[in-house]
Amino acid sequence: MYKVKKSPWVLHYDGSSCNGCDIEVLACLTPVYDAERFGIVNTGDPMQADILLITGGINSQNEAVVKQLYDQMPRPKVVVAVGVCACTGGIFKDCYNILGGADKVIPVDIYVPGCAARPQAIIDGIVQAVELFEKRLEKHKAYVKKEKEA
Amino acid sequence: MSSTLIKIICIVCYIVFAPFVGGLLDGIDRKISARMQRRVGPPLLQPFYDVGKLFNKQVISVTKSQGFLLLSYLLFIVLTGAMFFAGTDILLCVFVLSTAAMFLYFASCVTSSPYSTIGASRELIQMIAYEPAVLMTCVGFYLVRGSFEISSIASTKVSNIVFLPGVFVAFVFILTIKMRKSPFDISTAHHAHQEIVKGITSEMGARNLAFFTVTEWYENVFLLSMVGLFIINKNPWSIPGAFAVVALVYFVEILIDNCSARIKYFTMLKLTWVISLALAGSNIWILMLIRK
Numbered sequence: 001m002y003k004v005k006k007s008p009w010v011l012h013y014d015g016s017s018c019n020g021c022d023i024e025v026l027a028c029l030t031p032v033y034d035a036e037r038f039g040i041v042n043t044g045d046p047m048q049a050d051i052l053l054i055t056g057g058i059n060s061q062n063e064a065v066v067k068q069l070y071d072q073m074p075r076p077k078v079v080v081a082v083g084v085c086a087c088t089g090g091i092f093k094d095c096y097n098i099l100g101g102a103d104k105v106i107p108v109d110i111y112v113p114g115c116a117a118r119p120q121a122i123i124d125g126i127v128q129a130v131e132l133f134e135k136r137l138e139k140h141k142a143y144v145k146k147e148k149e150a
Numbered sequence: 151m152s153s154t155l156i157k158i159i160c161i162v163c164y165i166v167f168a169p170f171v172g173g174l175l176d177g178i179d180r181k182i183s184a185r186m187q188r189r190v191g192p193p194l195l196q197p198f199y200d201v202g203k204l205f206n207k208q209v210i211s212v213t214k215s216q217g218f219l220l221l222s223y224l225l226f227i228v229l230t231g232a233m234f235f236a237g238t239d240i241l242l243c244v245f246v247l248s249t250a251a252m253f254l255y256f257a258s259c260v261t262s263s264p265y266s267t268i269g270a271s272r273e274l275i276q277m278i279a280y281e282p283a284v285l286m287t288c289v290g291f292y293l294v295r296g297s298f299e300i301s302s303i304a305s306t307k308v309s310n311i312v313f314l315p316g317v318f319v320a321f322v323f324i325l326t327i328k329m330r331k332s333p334f335d336i337s338t339a340h341h342a343h344q345e346i347v348k349g350i351t352s353e354m355g356a357r358n359l360a361f362f363t364v365t366e367w368y369e370n371v372f373l374l375s376m377v378g379l380f381i382i383n384k385n386p387w388s389i390p391g392a393f394a395v396v397a398l399v400y401f402v403e404i405l406i407d408n409c410s411a412r413i414k415y416f417t418m419l420k421l422t423w424v425i426s427l428a429l430a431g432s433n434i435w436i437l438m439l440i441r442k
Contacts (some may be wrong), residue, residue, distance in 0.1 A: 006199040032190040036180075037311040039196050045348040047210060047355030050203070074356050137206060144208075 011049035017056025020116035021083035046072035076136035172367020219318035226250030237301030261353035269349030280324035316433030320433035331407035
């Protein structure tokens with residue numbers, strides 16, 4: 001009875017965002033957009049999360065943090081970069097402390113552009129992430145099976 | 151012989167159906183909460199989807215003993231419920247329940263994560279807060295019926311709540327702590343962010359969290375049955391009555407959850423003890439006077 005598609009738990013990490021995208025991420029949970037109707041839960045715990053939502057670019061200080069958060073998440077997992085800063089570094093790209101988008105540190109699967117990204121776009125990004133998540137789960141299961149046999 | 155058979159049927163029914171009932175109740179909770187906040191809310195079966203997913207994820211745990219401790223937690227909660235539905239000693243049920251809570255405490259302590267440890271110590275404070283009211287409930291039943299046997303408590307002529315109104319209110323009050331509802335959700339919360347991440351469940355992921363959730367469902371069914379015990383009597387018509395009261399109590403818990411903010415642990419401790427002593431304590435005191 002696994003309906004993985006119906007239960008994506010999201011971990012939201014704020015890189016060096018201007019908080020514009022963060023407010024839009026939270027707006028997804030408000031009564032207007034109500035992301036919970038898709039089973040989306042905004043959890044604060046990487047060990048319980050399926051989807052890592054990153055807003056803002058990566059700087060030299062949070063590089064290690066993002067890596068650790070990614071490592072703490074159990075497989076299968078999907079990373080969504082929300083907002084143009086998380087995708088490429090955005091207008092902060094040339095700043096001395098910015099390394100670039102989230103994909104400089106961890107593998108990003110879905111890019112949600114926008115400054116700030118609209119809630120509709122974020123929810124669409126998560127829905128796409130869920131599709132990917134399901135595919136990865138099949139792979140993960142095959143991997144576990146293989147590991148057990150070995 | 152037939153009574154033994156009925157007991158066995160009751161136990162098996164509890165073990166098999168309690169997770170489904172508990173999960174459904176959880177789903178109803180989330181749906182009603184969402185409607186209270188003017189949202190559509192997740193599907194009714196959402197808790198089952200969540201647990202199903204958790205069982206399929208990669209297991210990461212800091213220490214291997216955590217899985218064992220959580221399984222012990224599950225086992226002892228199931229044992230509590232099974233003893234309750236077998237109609238045995240209510241005092242023993244309550245003690246086994248406390249033992250189960252202790253395993254949960256250890257399961258989150260072994261990880262040595264600061265969030266998890268703070269959550270665990272808060273869980274202990276919660277135990278200190280609710281335990282007097284739970285014990286007084288047992289004592290109240292004893293004073294009314296002259297027995298701790300649940301089968302005897304359940305077969306009264308008049309519902310126990312008539313003699314134990316104060317104890318009933320105190321028990322419903324501490325139910326808020328047991329069900330981890332606001333304003334007493336200090337060790338872990340069902341809602342999103344908390345100052346200590348996920349508190350006691352911070353280091354539980356995948357299968358371990360699934361075990362924890364299923365145990366909560368078992369526990370909720372047991373606790374709501376305790377509420378039903380106040381209503382149930384010899385008359386078979388009291389059974390639908392008990393269900394109605396349980397549903398009402400559950401709704402009140404959801405309402406309290408949605409219209410209150412989390413409070414500090416010490417306020418919780420004071421508030422709970424004052425309510426327990428004032429309502430349950432005075433109720434028991436009056437009962438003792440009448441018995442003389």
